[in-house]
Amino acid sequence: MTKHDPDLSLIFQALSDPTRRAMLAQLGRGAVPVSELARPTGLALPTVMRHLSVLEDAALIMTVKTGRTRMCSARPETLAATADWLADQRAQWEARTDRLEAYVATLMKETKA
């Protein structure tokens, strides 16, 4: 577990939807009101709010309501923790020399021998 102790199941579930990934990409341009996030999706507001709720539960975004406007913002620290997990996996995988290819190659050599 990292210091941020992210809930990877919630995070990856949130990232598994293309609409939510597009919303995250849009937040790369800065904090925006919900209405602005909703516009390019063409979705009804309740649907947009459900997507935002999934992203907020996963700590990928945060929202603050000021007056009648709800502003959304990215939480880069969660993406950082997720990237750390992926990097750990990659490091382990790539350090291995006995990949399946090597295993199959050995098998084929054995079959020929």
Added chain:
Amino acid sequence: MTKHDPDLSLIFQALSDPTRRAMLAQLGRGAVPVSELARPTGLALPTVMRHLSVLEDAALIMTVKTGRTRMCSARPETLAATADWLADQRAQWEARTDRLEAYVATLMKETKA
């Protein structure tokens, strides 16, 4: 899209399950037979096969049947493409200075003024 053109929805869906993440971590130790992947999960073989199928559809693993043994192996290139997507998002997010904190700070200043 990257050169690998990974299906991020399938990949993140596959990664959203803790059993599947544990299987991937185990594959960091190299190619292993299905039976060995199944043992620590304590799950029935059909359930294990379903998890492996989700991982294989997402191109996170590959399996090869040799005789009566099905060997599983990680596909690091898919994890690499996924990490690239995350890195792109992070770079965009972290380049922004107008985060929600800054927005809120401005709002508070305006309220005081």
